[in-house]
Structure formats: C-alpha cells, structure tokens
C-alpha cells in the first residue's frame with residue numbers, strides 16, 4: 138500500500154524531491170526538485186502547456202513577473218481577505234489551522250467567517266480537538282493570519298514593512314492585469330484564454346503535507362475570458378476538458394472525484410475542485426471556477442483603466458466574465474508519484490517500480506555494461522549511449538551489479554534498460570528489458586533507435 142512515508146522516502150532516496158536546505162536541518166514547507174524530480178515536473182508542465190496552449194487556437198501563453206504593483210493585491214481582495222484561522226498549542230507551540238482541525242471532527246467552517254465567528258465555533262468544540270503534534274488540548278484563541286508573503290523590494294526606507302511589495306500569492310493576477318495587453322497585441326477575440334506557469338508564495342500555517350501544501354510552489358493557471366451569457370456553458374466545457382486532461386495525464390478514474398464547493402464567494406457563479414486520492418485521502422488537486430466579472434471589474438476600479446471589451450460584431454461593450462482552471466505543479470507531481478508507486482512480489486522478493494506513463498518518465502533509457510570492470514564492454518556501452526543520448530533521455534549506469542541497477546532504474550521509473558554483454562561484442566546486439574513486463578529481448582544495435590522510438594512512442 139502506498140503511504141506518505143514510502144513516497145517521501147523514495148522521492149529523497151532516488152533524487153526526485155529533497156527537503157529544502159537539508160544540510161541545515163531543512164526549511165519548513167519548502168522542497169527542492171532533484172535530478173529526476175526536475176525531469177518529471179518539466180514533463181508535467183510540457184504536457185499541460187501542450188494540452189492548453191499548443192493544441193488550442195483560442196488560448197495563448199504568458200510569463201508575468203512575480204513582483205507586481207502592491208495595489209493589485211488590494212484590488213484582488215488578498216490584502217483584506219486572504220487569510221486562514223490560526224491557533225497555537227500552548228504546550229509545544231505548533232501552529233495549526235483551526236478550520237482543518239474542525240473539519241477533522243466533521244465541522245465545516247467557511248473562509249468568509251470573521252475571527253469572532255470562528256472563535257465561537259472553536260470554543261464550543263475545544264475539548265474535542267487535540268494538537269496534531271503533542272496531543273495536548275490547550276490552545277490560544279484563533280486569529281486570522283494573512284497568507285501574503287512580503288518583501289522589501291525597491292523600498293529603501295525603514296518603513297518597508299508598512300508599504301510592502303508582495304511576492305505573488307497566485308499567478309492569475311498577472312494574467313488579469315495583462316488581459317488588455319494581450320488583446321491589443323495579438324489576434325485573440327472573445328472567447329479566449331491566457332495560460333501561464335509560474336511561482337506563487339503563501340505563508341501557509343501548516344507544514345506537514347509534503348508537496349501538497351508548500352510555502353513556495355508553482356501554479357499552472359488558465360483564465361478564459363467569455364461573454365457573460367456564455368459563462369456557464371463555457372464553464373461546463375472547461376470542467377469536461379479538465380477531467381479528461383487528468384485521465385490523459387495517466388491518473389486513474391477511481392482516484393479522481395469532483396468536489397462541489399458548498400460556500401461560494403459572493404462573486405462566484407460556480408466552483409468545483411478535482412480531488413485526487415493522495416496517500417492521506419482525497420483532497421484538492423485543481424480548482425475550476427466561474428468567477429463572474431469580479432476580477433476585471435476590480436482592476437478597472439483600482440487602476441482607473443477601462444478593461445471592457447468591445448464586441449466587433451455587435452459594437453457593444455461589456456466586462457468579460459472569467460472561468461479558470463488552477464492547479465499546482467507540486468500537487469500534480471505528488472499525485473503522479475502516488476499513482477506510479479507500485480509494489481510487486483517477484484519470486485518472493487518485493488520489487489518497487491514507479492510505473493510512470495511513458496510521456497512523464499524522467500528517464501526513458503538506461504544502458505549498462507554487464508560487468509563494469511571489462512573495458513571492452515564499457516567501451517561498447519558508451520558507444521550505444523552516445524548513439525541514443527540525442528534521441529532519448531538516456532542514462533549510462535555501471536554502479537553495483539546488474540540486479541542493483543535494475544532495482545534503482547525501476548524506482549526511477551526508467552522505461553527500458555539495455556545491457557551490453559559478451560554476446561554484444563560478437564553479434565552487435567544487446568538485451569532490452571521492459572520496465573513493466575520485465576521481458577527481455579535481443580535487439581541489433583543498428584536497429585536500436587527505431588526499435589526504442591516505436592516502443593516509447595512519445
């Protein structure tokens with residue numbers, strides 16, 4: 138069975154995900170992507186970009202900056218309302234989100250609730266809640282804690298904390314404030330979308346869920362601008378597309394489900410999450426939201442710029458409504474690691490193999506000499522490696538014995554392992570082992586590239 142411990146351990150052991158600042162004891166809720174992690178996340182980002190930008194005429198890309206005018210975060214409502222309710226354990230000083238602890242005992246709260254309202258519910262249920270770290274029941278009162286991360290960028294006064302520039306809390310604000318630039322500089326017409334992948338930062342209170350909730354993370358967001366009358370029709374289309382995207386990505390249907398938001402923010406028309414069955418249970422992977430005209434209306438009000446759209450057919454002006462798809466790269470990596478993790482019993486031994494879909498596998502081909510201390514085998518293996526490395530993500534591996542190499546490559550999820558042996562020197566062929574079936578085939582080296590292209594086919 139896949140557990141958090143198994144995923145975290147494999148991710149570190151095999152060079153996917155490292156805790157940040159590891160040699161300094163780590164840095165809470167921040168992670169680094171190792172050599173295989175970065176290949177995996179790049180493949181995920183490439184797949185998302187292809188699905189939403191390359192394959193659609195009506196969606197264009199963007200890469201906006203992390204730092205933006207501070208007024209943007211006032212207009213968006215983040216300065217006033219982007220907060221989570223925090224309590225602190227008086228015994229061990231662990232901070233927790235009281236809404237999550239209440240959810241754990243079946244009590245739903247609402248993010249619009251005031252500090253006073255949260256505290257009323259909290260005090261009624263205090264004796265049922267335990268600190269997740271030490272188990273004590275002695276907490277401070279709840280207070281709302283703003284999640285925006287401040288910087289002192291461009292502010293050379295001692296007053297910087299009072300007029301902060303924020304690190305963006307979500308990437309989509311960069312899309313909203315560039316909507317007019319895109320409209321004026323390209324040939325898009327409503328309905329159209331803008332997609333971007335980029336870093337976001339949040340001062341998350343809890344730091345216990347691996348890649349699920351981190352303080353620095355990447356988002357893949359697509360904002361689709363529509364006529365007000367078409368909002369719900371386009372929303373349903375987007376929901377369908379996003380569901381299919383996850384099936385195409387390789388997540389199993391039984392590990393996905395829709396979660397309809399019970400409490401909508403005042404401007405929203407509809408909001409659903411796509412939840413994934415993480416090792417700790419089903420939770421949000423992506424949000425699909427119908428946001429009305431809130432975003433462009435707010436930026437019109439705060440910037441003083443007219444962000445309405447002049448319909449070329451009717452000659453009428455309106456503020457476009459927005460539907461969005463928003464997902465974290467880290468959460469997707471976590472879901473893909475969970476989905477791929479497989480334990481198999483082979484001849485009474487346990488094999489751990491990461492069964493990544495071909496398009497996501499961080500390494501496609503590994504080449505080994507049967508014995509590392511035979512120069513003629515190593516020479517031939519290096520020739521094969523040279524032949525393949527420009528066509529495939531390819532690795533030369535001569536560490537340990539062949540069994541250990543298979544074990545390592547299985548845990549990385551390498552699709553094909555190629556072994557050069559003494560026969561290869563005579564017959565100019567080698568053994569190809571398939572990751573999933575473990576079947577071995579002899580293939581001529583001069584046919585190898587075509588053979589692998591057909592097998593890998595991405």
Ligand code: GAP
Nearest residue numbers: 307309349350351354422423424463464465468
């Ligand atoms: N623009 C809408 C927005 O940002 P959100 O529900 O706050 O909505 C969207 O975030 C997605 O971003 C989430 O579904 C999740 O995949 C990812 N995400 C949000 N906060 C995250 C965090 N602290 N760590 C990792 N991913 C996060």
